[in-house]
Amino acid sequence: MPARHVLFVLRHAPYDGAAAWEALDAMLVTGVFDQQVSALFLDDAVWQLLPDQQADRIGRRNVGKALTALPDYGIEQLFVSSSALAQRGIDAKGLAVPVTLVSETEAASLIQRQDVVLSG
Amino acid sequence: MPARHVLFVLRHAPYDGAAAWEALDAMLVTGVFDQQVSALFLDDAVWQLLPDQQADRIGRRNVGKALTALPDYGIEQLFVSSSALAQRGIDAKGLAVPVTLVSETEAASLIQRQDVVLSG
Amino acid sequence: MKYSLIIYGAPHVSQAPASALAFARAALEAGHELRRVFFYADGTLTANALTIPPEDESDVMQDWATLAQAHDIELAVCIAAALKRGLLNAEEASRHEKSGGNAHPAFVITGLGQLVDSLIDADRVISFHA
Amino acid sequence: MKYSLIIYGAPHVSQAPASALAFARAALEAGHELRRVFFYADGTLTANALTIPPEDESDVMQDWATLAQAHDIELAVCIAAALKRGLLNAEEASRHEKSGGNAHPAFVITGLGQLVDSLIDADRVISFHA
Amino acid sequence: MSTLHLANHGGPTHPGLRSCLQYVQSGDVILLYEDGVYAAVMALWEKLGAGRELPDIKLYVLDTDVQARGLDDRLHPDAKQIDYAGFVRLTEACQPVVSWP
Amino acid sequence: MSTLHLANHGGPTHPGLRSCLQYVQSGDVILLYEDGVYAAVMALWEKLGAGRELPDIKLYVLDTDVQARGLDDRLHPDAKQIDYAGFVRLTEACQPVVSWP
Numbered sequence: 001m002p003a004r005h006v007l008f009v010l011r012h013a014p015y016d017g018a019a020a021w022e023a024l025d026a027m028l029v030t031g032v033f034d035q036q037v038s039a040l041f042l043d044d045a046v047w048q049l050l051p052d053q054q055a056d057r058i059g060r061r062n063v064g065k066a067l068t069a070l071p072d073y074g075i076e077q078l079f080v081s082s083s084a085l086a087q088r089g090i091d092a093k094g095l096a097v098p099v100t101l102v103s104e105t106e107a108a109s110l111i112q113r114q115d116v117v118l119s120g
Numbered sequence: 121m122p123a124r125h126v127l128f129v130l131r132h133a134p135y136d137g138a139a140a141w142e143a144l145d146a147m148l149v150t151g152v153f154d155q156q157v158s159a160l161f162l163d164d165a166v167w168q169l170l171p172d173q174q175a176d177r178i179g180r181r182n183v184g185k186a187l188t189a190l191p192d193y194g195i196e197q198l199f200v201s202s203s204a205l206a207q208r209g210i211d212a213k214g215l216a217v218p219v220t221l222v223s224e225t226e227a228a229s230l231i232q233r234q235d236v237v238l239s240g
Numbered sequence: 241m242k243y244s245l246i247i248y249g250a251p252h253v254s255q256a257p258a259s260a261l262a263f264a265r266a267a268l269e270a271g272h273e274l275r276r277v278f279f280y281a282d283g284t285l286t287a288n289a290l291t292i293p294p295e296d297e298s299d300v301m302q303d304w305a306t307l308a309q310a311h312d313i314e315l316a317v318c319i320a321a322a323l324k325r326g327l328l329n330a331e332e333a334s335r336h337e338k339s340g341g342n343a344h345p346a347f348v349i350t351g352l353g354q355l356v357d358s359l360i361d362a363d364r365v366i367s368f369h370a
Numbered sequence: 371m372k373y374s375l376i377i378y379g380a381p382h383v384s385q386a387p388a389s390a391l392a393f394a395r396a397a398l399e400a401g402h403e404l405r406r407v408f409f410y411a412d413g414t415l416t417a418n419a420l421t422i423p424p425e426d427e428s429d430v431m432q433d434w435a436t437l438a439q440a441h442d443i444e445l446a447v448c449i450a451a452a453l454k455r456g457l458l459n460a461e462e463a464s465r466h467e468k469s470g471g472n473a474h475p476a477f478v479i480t481g482l483g484q485l486v487d488s489l490i491d492a493d494r495v496i497s498f499h500a
Numbered sequence: 501m502s503t504l505h506l507a508n509h510g511g512p513t514h515p516g517l518r519s520c521l522q523y524v525q526s527g528d529v530i531l532l533y534e535d536g537v538y539a540a541v542m543a544l545w546e547k548l549g550a551g552r553e554l555p556d557i558k559l560y561v562l563d564t565d566v567q568a569r570g571l572d573d574r575l576h577p578d579a580k581q582i583d584y585a586g587f588v589r590l591t592e593a594c595q596p597v598v599s600w601p
Numbered sequence: 602m603s604t605l606h607l608a609n610h611g612g613p614t615h616p617g618l619r620s621c622l623q624y625v626q627s628g629d630v631i632l633l634y635e636d637g638v639y640a641a642v643m644a645l646w647e648k649l650g651a652g653r654e655l656p657d658i659k660l661y662v663l664d665t666d667v668q669a670r671g672l673d674d675r676l677h678p679d680a681k682q683i684d685y686a687g688f689v690r691l692t693e694a695c696q697p698v699v700s701w702p
Binding site for chain 1: 383425
């Protein structure tokens with residue numbers, strides 16, 4: 001069976017419930033199963049990409065650091081809404097992990113090309 | 121000990137989780153304990169006031185109908201944001217229970233007068 | 241068509257397990273195949289056998305168990321999501337030295353691999369969020 | 371001053387029980403009185419003794435139990451909110467013919483009257499929501 | 501194939517619905533269900549159109565969720581009511597199916 | 602006495618924070634904690650001021666939540682960082698305390 005294109009549309013801040021972690025876990029396992037995994041960071045999910053998170057201050061695991069493991073699992077297609085970054089005054093340089101900026105139109109056509117889209 | 125002024129600031133639609141029910145339960149019990157209870161319906165909480173809810177269609181209890189019990193518990197101070205109603209095109213006449221419309225300034229000074237404010 | 245459903249919300253607190261149940265019934269009625277439903281995030285709490293549904297509300301857990309038995313559907317619950325929400329079966333309870341489990345026997349506690357297996361296999365994947 | 375805290379969010383899924391714990395410690399350190407903490411809505415799940423905290427995350431339930439014992443604080447859990455979320459003590463479990471409860475013994479399952487009692491008595495009421 | 505967008509939350513300012521409307525394309529289908537049906541209320545759906553030009557999409561609402569909330573007479577005429585069988589038919593005809601919680 | 606407003610969620614479009622800012626009055630105090638601290642990020646807090654005139658309020662953010670999220674160098678200068686002891690002092694000085702989840 002050919003690998004399927006699975007996109008994770010991420011919209012939650014890193015410590016907004018367990019959503020960011022549980023999406024990340026699902027992405028890693030999907031990568032292990034040799035599917036074509038990509039991720040799209042929208043809205044408050046761009047906060048996940050900040051480099052200097054100190055999650056231990058609130059007794060949680062560090063989401064920014066965990067994202068750096070994605071390339072090791074073959075997940076390198078990380079897309080980020082450039083308008084979501086701009087609205088929050090976040091510079092695309094110096095994020096926790098290398099990403100590709102996309103416009104709203106590019107994000108929409110990325111969604112359209114998928115076999116499966118999961119939200120997290 | 122003199123009765124305390126307890127305000128419930130309601131902001132959830134009737135079937136958005138259990139929030140509307142659990143705020144209502146807390147209001148009723150506070151009323152039973154002879155405190156000065158009032159409620160302020162803001163944002164999506166104004167949907168709770170619509171008269172023709174058929175919650176059994178989704179296996180839930182009818183919030184609109186339950187609100188009609190409030191006056192029986194001595195809770196008659198029900199304030200509703202007039203702008204929240206207007207934004208949603210809801211006519212203040214014919215709501216499930218009699219209410220007093222308030223402006224944003226009136227709502228703010230209502231909040232300021234309380235001993236305790238609970239959100240639901 | 242082969243369908244795969246993922247449920248992310250808890251019963252009585254979100255509509256997700258109830259909406260997914262109504263969808264599943266309609267899909268089966270239309271002749272579609274549904275071999276597995278995956279419970280993730282707060283959706284894992286659907287399997288909590290200690291839940292006492294409020295009066296006048298339907299018993300979503302029991303309804304899922306009944307549908308699953310009638311149509312041979314696997315009710316798969318993510319173990320990592322379940323443990324941190326305090327949902328365990330007997331085996332996990334004993335491994336973690338807890339007095340006993342609370343998962344209903346109609347549900348299988350399993351890994352995320354089963355989620356991916358569903359994704360690979362299905363013609364349509366529908367997510368029901370909180 | 372007399373403080374009363376209300377916790378509405380579940381551990382590991384919301385920050386509410388952890389934030390409230392840090393606030394409670396600071397309030398006690400400042401010499402304030404805290405006689406009861408009321409767990410409502412999803413906050414009731416804080417008392418679930420079957421929760422296995424994720425590695426590297428703190429055990430919020432145990433931390434609350436420890437603080438409560440050290441400072442004689444009542445940890446009151448709303449019974450109506452708890453039952454529909456599948457949180458029971460031994461007594462409720464046997465009343466509803468369930469195999470056993472899952473509430474940690476440091477928490478007391480009680481009614482909303484205890485919430486109102488806290489409101490009447492307190493100089494300050496602070497709510498920690500999901 | 502058209503993409504099917506599912507929105508199960510609230511008013512027009514809810515971030516899920518806002519994102520949904522940002523990434524919907526011409527020919528796509530939107531189904532509002534659970535609290536998502538509130539967005540199809542006349543006054544709210546018109547406001548959604550006012551700020552930006554919505555592409556040419558088909559809009560559906562789930563009938564049980566509309567009735568549960570007492571919204572039968574308040575919906576925008578563009579919103580077509582369907583039942584769960586209709587929901588299933590939409591998923592047959594569309595791919596992928598995207599949730600915007 | 603001043604009212605203390607607590608906001609524990611998100612960006613400026615989050616309904617809790619939006620309501621909080623609608624009902625805050627001159628002399629009130631706002632404490633942003635948990636995900637509420639994001640609203641104090643420079644670009645976002647400035648946008649909040651742009652649309653409407655905010656009354657004369659005091660703005661605080663909880664330091665552990667700021668650090669956990671990596672926001673130390675991104676905050677608006679009006680937002681003063683405090684710890685939990687400072688949080689307790691705000692509740693001593695204000696009444697009532699209102700949460701805007």
